[in-house]
Amino acid sequence: MDWSQVNWMAIMPELIILGFAVIVLLGELFLSPSARRSLGAITLVGIIIAMVGVVRLWGVEATEFSGMFSVDLTANVLKLILLITTALVVLGVLRVKVTLGEGEFFSLMLFSVLGTMFMASASDLIMLFIALELTVLPAYVLVASKKNARSAEAALKYFLLGIVASVVLLYGMTLLFGMTGSTNFTAIANSLHGRSLEPMLLVSIIMIMVGLGFKVAAVPFHFWAPDVYEGSPVPVASYLSAGPKAGGFAALIHLFPVALASAAPVWATLFAILAVLSMFTGNLVALAQTNVRRLLGYSAVAHTGYLLVGLAVADKLGYLSMIFYFFVYSLAALGAFLVVLATTERGIGENVTDFAGLHKRSPMLAIAMAIFLFSLVGVPPFAGFMGKFFLFASAVKSNLIWLAIVGVLNSAISFGYYVTVIRQMYLVSPESDGVVTVSKPLYLSIMLIMAAVVFLGVYPTAFLSIIKL
Amino acid sequence: MVIPLSWYLIVSAILFGIGLIGVLLRQNAVTILFSVEIMLNAANINLVAFSRYITPSAISGQMFALFVMAIAASEVAVGLAIVLTIYRNIQSVDIDKINIFKW
Numbered sequence: 001m002d003w004s005q006v007n008w009m010a011i012m013p014e015l016i017i018l019g020f021a022v023i024v025l026l027g028e029l030f031l032s033p034s035a036r037r038s039l040g041a042i043t044l045v046g047i048i049i050a051m052v053g054v055v056r057l058w059g060v061e062a063t064e065f066s067g068m069f070s071v072d073l074t075a076n077v078l079k080l081i082l083l084i085t086t087a088l089v090v091l092g093v094l095r096v097k098v099t100l101g102e103g104e105f106f107s108l109m110l111f112s113v114l115g116t117m118f119m120a121s122a123s124d125l126i127m128l129f130i131a132l133e134l135t136v137l138p139a140y141v142l143v144a145s146k147k148n149a150r151s152a153e154a155a156l157k158y159f160l161l162g163i164v165a166s167v168v169l170l171y172g173m174t175l176l177f178g179m180t181g182s183t184n185f186t187a188i189a190n191s192l193h194g195r196s197l198e199p200m201l202l203v204s205i206i207m208i209m210v211g212l213g214f215k216v217a218a219v220p221f222h223f224w225a226p227d228v229y230e231g232s233p234v235p236v237a238s239y240l241s242a243g244p245k246a247g248g249f250a251a252l253i254h255l256f257p258v259a260l261a262s263a264a265p266v267w268a269t270l271f272a273i274l275a276v277l278s279m280f281t282g283n284l285v286a287l288a289q290t291n292v293r294r295l296l297g298y299s300a301v302a303h304t305g306y307l308l309v310g311l312a313v314a315d316k317l318g319y320l321s322m323i324f325y326f327f328v329y330s331l332a333a334l335g336a337f338l339v340v341l342a343t344t345e346r347g348i349g350e351n352v353t354d355f356a357g358l359h360k361r362s363p364m365l366a367i368a369m370a371i372f373l374f375s376l377v378g379v380p381p382f383a384g385f386m387g388k389f390f391l392f393a394s395a396v397k398s399n400l401i402w403l404a405i406v407g408v409l410n411s412a413i414s415f416g417y418y419v420t421v422i423r424q425m426y427l428v429s430p431e432s433d434g435v436v437t438v439s440k441p442l443y444l445s446i447m448l449i450m451a452a453v454v455f456l457g458v459y460p461t462a463f464l465s466i467i468k469l
Numbered sequence: 470m471v472i473p474l475s476w477y478l479i480v481s482a483i484l485f486g487i488g489l490i491g492v493l494l495r496q497n498a499v500t501i502l503f504s505v506e507i508m509l510n511a512a513n514i515n516l517v518a519f520s521r522y523i524t525p526s527a528i529s530g531q532m533f534a535l536f537v538m539a540i541a542a543s544e545v546a547v548g549l550a551i552v553l554t555i556y557r558n559i560q561s562v563d564i565d566k567i568n569i570f571k572w
Contacts, residue, residue, distance in 0.1 A: 125533070126529070126532065126533045126536060129533075129536070129537075129540070130536055130540065133540045133543070133544070137543060137544070137547050140547050140548075140551060141547060141550070144550070144551050144554050147554055147557075147558075148558065149558040149559060149569060150569055150570075151554075152551065152554040152555045152557075152558050153555065153567050153569050153570065154570070155551045155554070156498060156551050156552065156555050156564075156567060157567070157570070159547065159548055159551050160492075160498070160501055160502075160564075163502075163505045163544055163548065164492055164505060164508075166544075167488075167505055167508040167509055167512065168508075170509070170512045170537065171485060171508070171511065171512045171515070173512075174512050174515035174516050174519065174533075175515070177515075177516065177519055177529075177530060177533070178478075178515065178519035178523060181519075181523045181524045181527075182524075182529070183529050183530075183533060226570070227570040230570060231569070231570060
């Protein structure tokens with residue numbers, strides 16, 4: 001490898017994030033406790049600079065580092081979504097007491113973001129595996145950071161299921177490597193081209209699907225999601241609800257359509273099955289939940305189901321609708337978590353009944369929560385409606401009408417549990433009428449997300465023209 | 470006598486199976502952690518064997534195995550820390566006793 005030929009510009013956003021992660025970590029070591037409070041702001045600045053870096057790479061199509069790392073529109077869009085949602089989380093928790101030291105918390109988060117960004121750009125099995133581990137290892141630590149029984153239990157379940165999924169994924173990758181003699185996605189595709197579906201390839205596809213299915217919390221690999229969403233500290237749960245999944249979906253979009261293109265009908269069918277299972281399991285179990293965070297956890301599982309419809313469609317339109325819906329979903333889910341953060345910060349519990357009469361105690365929080373939940377159901381004019389519309393329309397165009405019908409049916413089921421929260425907020429009188437105050441950055445973050453959810457619902461072309469749908 | 474590739478793959482598959490059984494049947498969190506290590510090493514045997522027999526001129530498979538070893542080490546570090554946190558909370562590492570969250 002000739003080092004002068006390597007285009008370092010291609011990994012500039014990643015290098016910026018890496019630099020800031022190290023700076024923030026060192027800040028924890030050397031700064032005085034009062035100066036450490038500024039580390040959150042430094043993290044925010046770093047993420048915004050990295051966003052500028054991603055925007056500067058817009059329209060660039062390049063594969064660097066001996067085919068390890070590729071920059072394309074899909075990777076850039078997913079990185080930008082990841083950075084936007086992470087920036088909103090960091091903005092939201094600026095004035096919130098995080099569970100670890102500020103420097104540790106934000107640098108772990110940045111390292112996880114770094115892994116996710118590499119995952120979005122990985123075009124090699126080695127790169128993909130390392131990036132995936134870099135994403136999840138800091139996440140395990142963050143989940144455990146509260147050190148109480150609930151946090152530790154959530155972390156242990158996340159960790160044990162996570163490493164088993166990683167190993168299964170790795171074994172599937174080794175089989176793929178053995179069949180094709182290469183770890184590069186394009187080379188794998190060339191080698192598999194025209195070959196019939198060997199049993200070993202099928203085993204390898206299923207194993208890779210198990211590993212990545214865990215990442216995005218698809219049924220039947222979803223068991224960690226509700227526990228982690230409920231048990232981890234709320235800022236961490238907010239981050240996990242949006243950010244790391246971008247990496248999982250980026251890996252799915254890059255690995256399956258590129259490297260395994262010749263086996264497309266097989267994995268498309270498998271994804272359709274996973275989608276249906278995730279939708280029904282997530283929505284039906286969510287109906288029985290009383291804890292808001294756990295409810296959002298099962299709602300996340302259901303939404304993974306909707307998103308996998310895009311992979312079941314297995315064409316460009318499907319992937320692009322999936323990216324759009326992912327953005328819309330992660331905004332709404334993140335917003336809902338930040339509202340939960342705002343209320344738990346003021347000592348309000350996490351049960352659905354604890355939200356009783358929220359509109360009297362904090363009208364803006366209640367209306368924001370209602371908008372996020374309506375967007376998650378897919379009620380027009382909010383963004384969730386447009387997202388689901390494009391996703392199910394792509395399914396109909398590919399003659400998967402039954403899948404679109406299952407999706408719409410599930411949206412109707414999901415209304416049942418989202419509406420219980422809205423009913424509590426607006427129709428039940430509160431136990432105390434103390435006003436819920438929210439710290440300014442958190443309020444700003446929630447309002448920004450609310451504006452984005454409404455804007456993308458009314459004017460989705462703003463984003464769709466960017467991803468060229 | 471030259472050992473054929475399939476022998477390595479059989480050993481690797483057996484190791485993977487042993488590890489998987491350990492993960493599914495054992496109650497001790499540390500034992501589960503070590504069962505996963507066995508599975509990781511099964512994958513490493515695969516990588517090195519494929520690298521030697523399928524692509525003898527390239528070393529990408531062996532490089533992959535090296536990275537897997539590094540990752541396995543960091544996984545154990547994080548994993549043992551989490552197990553320690555669990556132990557401090559409930560004085561046990563038995564996963565049957567870790568049952569705050571139901572479904």
